[in-house]
Amino acid sequence: MSERAAPFYCPYCGDEDLRPSEQGHGAWECAACNRAFRLAFLGLLARGVSRGSADREGHDHV
Secondary structure (H helix, E strand, O other): OOOOOOOOOOOOOOOOOEEEOOOOOOEEEEOOOOEEEEOOOOOOOHHHHHHHHHHHHOOOOO
16 A cells, blocks of 8 residues: 655645644644644545546537
8 A cells, every 4th residue: 555645734834844643644743833634535526527527528618
């Protein structure tokens, strides 16, 4: 199994001083603003799939 990608910056303060949290999978801590947050993949959007298929067919977006 491949390792998940790490966030590049804190979603709250924008700082890059992040460390994995002991709270479990997907949890991160920001040393700059002292916040903890969790990242999670929620799923694919159905509208993204239809938009992608329109791109492949050469349709223009408005």
